[in-house]
Amino acid sequence: MRLTLLLLATLVLGCTNSKNEKIVLQADNPFLVNLNEPIAYAKVNANHIKEYVNVTIHNSLLDIESIKSKDVHNFENTFKTYDRINNELDKVYCNTFLLNWVSADSLVRIEGTKGYQKIDSVITEIRADKDLFKTFKGYVDSDDGKLLQGNKKILANYIIEDFKQYGVNLNKADLKTYKTLIAQINKLSAQYSTNMNTAEEYLILNEEEIDGLPENFKDTYTLENGTYKIPVINATSLVKSNASSSQVRKAYATKIANIAAEQNLPILDSLVSKRHQLGVLMGYDSYAGYNLANKMAKTPEKVWDFIDGLLAESKIKALKDIEVLKTVRNTHLNTPNDDSAIDPWDYGYYFDQLLKTKYNLDYEKMREYLPMDACLEGMLTLYQELLGLKFKKVENPSVWHKDVTMYEVYEGEKLKGSFYLDLYPRPNKETWFYGVPLKWGSQTAKGYEVPVAMLLGNFTKATDKLPSLISFNELTTLFHEFGHIVDMMSYEGEFSLLANTKDDFAEAMSQIFENWIDDYDILSSFAKHYKTGEVFPKELFNKKIEAKNAGSGLLAQLSLRYCLYDMNLYDKFNPNNFLNTNQLWKDIDTKMGVMDYYIEGTHPQASWIHINTNPTYYYGYLWSEVYAQDMFTEFKKNGLRDTETGIRYRKIILANGAQRDIDEAVEAFLGRPTNNKAYIKSLGLE
Structure with missing residues (x-):
């Protein structure tokens, strides 16, 4: 494997004269920055990306060889060095992936795609390096290694398990198959995203x-x-x-529901098949088994039990919700005896009519009280007050588009991180909503390297006549996604590999913040009419709260429908009875027995980013929500603006990453073991 990595470094550079020496980026490359200096994104071109990728790979592989060649190994020259190498590669991956998603320059997007795919291939090679793994395992099993404690021990165990999960223990033939499958999956996934975003x-x-x-x-x-x-x-x-x-x-x-269908349906079929092959190759019955092994749930069986439990909890309420919507429809159409099913394209309309007629609640009218600029300022003010942080807007930052803004985050005078806001849709930009990491926090020889992140959104844009007026759902999304940003800003551990929590807990730390806009004092502090300045009416707010659980059973079932689809794709795949991804929607609707959501002739699976880039993840939204609502009880008890509770939450939960068992951390914050009572109550199902 050592020869393979050295050869790879040579191939990346396309030359041999400097293969054993470190290389520095050209002086004019925007990615050449000092510690905590922002990248000049406005200056980045395709050649800069290509050089950045190749130089980082070359230097990283030399450092990997250096780990293996040491005569005497210790924690510093094995695991800590590997954490640094991984961090450098991860920064390149995140930045090239970012530019693939957001750049207006087609050449930059193309080179960004090539870049993150190349980095992914190199990381696959490194994690499959048996000599490197032997070095790590040898140190862990040594007398000194057995004395490791705290985060050093956690990091060492994390890396050992990570290597196992990435195929290091496979035989030569299976390892070759593994690498081929990973490369094919990455290529298919990238093409799926490109097709979806350019349609x-x-x-x-x-x-x-x-x-x-x-x-x-x-x-x-x-x-x-x-x-x-x-x-x-x-x-x-x-x-x-x-x-x-x-x-x-x-x-x-x-x-x-048909976006990119022609291109992406065969891609999805291939993705599901190849991921199944990967899961079986790694010793599991399915890809879900392989993918869930390092999550909180650990096994598909536990996920299925979780889903089935919530299906049962919410079905009675969902069936009642359907009957209510039928009554609304029949009144609207003057067809009092119509007991036919609600058409899936009419579900949202009649739910909106329910809100307007029964609760006198018009969500579109709410937009007038939710100008984005005021909502953004109010949200930033709240997060600062609650978490004991300060956000400082950077004037004239060098960014990839004129609409992007940048902020630095401080705790007192200490720089904690920085983040970018890219909030509005434009051609060729990723179409969903994300909190995107660009760099994780870690301790370096030159000082602490602070995290950097971006909030990618596609909120309602301003027009010549009106400012950006967002819906209440968009406001909820804004609070949610910014929760991911403060999560990333809060990490202060030594090792970058321990900055990220388990995938199926990650949403909890942002879902919790959605609760703040269900408090009138919070909402009215920034929600004011864009013309008159009138504060969001208390009567309108009360109606919204009264209607909070209208349709909650049906909404829960709809979320569970996506969970079922995701899990069926990746846990029930049978290569001898090839899966029809259209029929699966129908089968799930029949099994759930609530309503038929599927529209004949459509293919929503062709533009669903989660089953492409985050397979066996969707259940995590509900899994996380249970934790989010339970943790929120501490704020309800102490006050939604209580800074002491907010700082405790930041220090115990947000700053944790993978440094402490999640249930242990949540119990420390709550002062008791976690439970699902608050979640069930939030749905109106108690």
């Missing part, structure tokens, strides 16, 4: 068909000939809940 679908409506949609929405998409050209993207999904015409709602729902 352009539009709905052309006339004046009659646009009825029911807000005036600001019409203004945004009107054409000179009096028609409306609506891009079918996440930011326009309100068509499904507001358009008066059922046919328009159906047309929109059909188009958004």
Whole structure:
């Protein structure tokens, strides 16, 4: 393996004269920065990315060889050195992946894709290096290694288990197969994302068909000939809940569920098949078994039990919710005896009608009280007060697009990290919402390297006539995704590999913050009418709270439907009875017995990012929510602006990463073992 890695370094550079010497980036390369100096993203071109990738790989592989060649091994020259090497490679991966998602330059996006794929291949080679693993294992089993304690012991065990999970114990033939599968999976996944993000679908409506949609929405998409050209993207999904015409709602729902279908359906089939092969190769019955081994759930059986339990808990309420929606529909259409099923494209519309008629609640009217600038300022103020942090906006930062802003995070005078906000949709940009890590915190020889992150959003954009007015759902998403940002900013451990928590707990630390906007004092501190400055009306807020659990059973079942699809793809795949990914939607609807969500002729699985980049992850949203609602009880007890509780939460939970068992940390924060009582109550199911 040593010869393989050295050869790889030579191939990456395309030369041999410097293969045994470290290389420095060209002086004009924006990625050449000092400790905690921001990257000048505005100056990055494709050649800079290519050089950054190749130089980092070359230097990292030389450092790997240095670990193995040491005559005497200790913690510093094995595990700590590896943590540093991994961190350097991870920074390149994160930045190239970022630019693939957000750059307006097609050459930068292409080179970004090549870059993160190349880094991924190198990391695969490193983790499969038997000589390196033997070095690590030899030190762990030595007398000195057996004395490791605390985070040093946790890091060593983490790396050993990580190498095992990445195939280091496979025989030569199986290891070759493993590497081939990983490369194929990464290529397919990248192509799936590219197809999804570059697809352009539009709905052309006339004046009659646009009825029911807000005036600001019409203004945004009107054409000179009096028609409306609506891009079918996440930011326009309100068509499904507001358009008066059922046919328009159906047309929109059909188009958004068919994005990139022609290209991505065969890709998904290949992904599922190859991931199954990978899981079996690694000694598991399915890919889910392999992928879940290092998560909190650990096994597919535990995930299935979790899903089945929530299905049973929420089904009775969901069936009642359906009957309520039928009544709303029948009243709306004056068909009192109609007991037919709700059409899937009408579900959102009649739920919206329920809110308007029973609760006198119009979510679109709420937008007028939720200008993005005010919401953003209010959110940042709250997070600072609650967590004992300070966010300082950076003037004229060097960023990848003019709409992007940058902030530095301080605790007192101490720099804790920095983050970017890229909030609005544009062509060729990733279409979903994410808190994206660009660099994890870690201790270096030159000082502490602080974390860097980005909030990627696709919120409602301003027009010539109106500022950005976001929906309440978008406000919830903003609070949620920024929770990921403060999570990343809060880490202060020595080792970058311990900065990240278990995947199925990660959402809890952001879901908890959604609760703050269900408090009137919090919401009214920033939610004010964009024209008049009128504070969000208390009466409107009370109606929203009254309606909080309207449809909660059905919403829970809908989330569980996605969990079932994800788990069926990756735990029930049978190579002898090839999975029909369209039929699976129908089978799940039949099994759940609540309503048929599937629209015939559509393929929502072709543009669902989770089953592409985060397989066997979706259950984690509900798994995390149980923890989030339980941890929130501590804030309800002590006060939603209580800084002492907020700092405790930051120090015990957010700063933890993988340094402490999650249940142990949660118990330390709550002063008791965790339970699901608060979650069940939040759904109105107690």
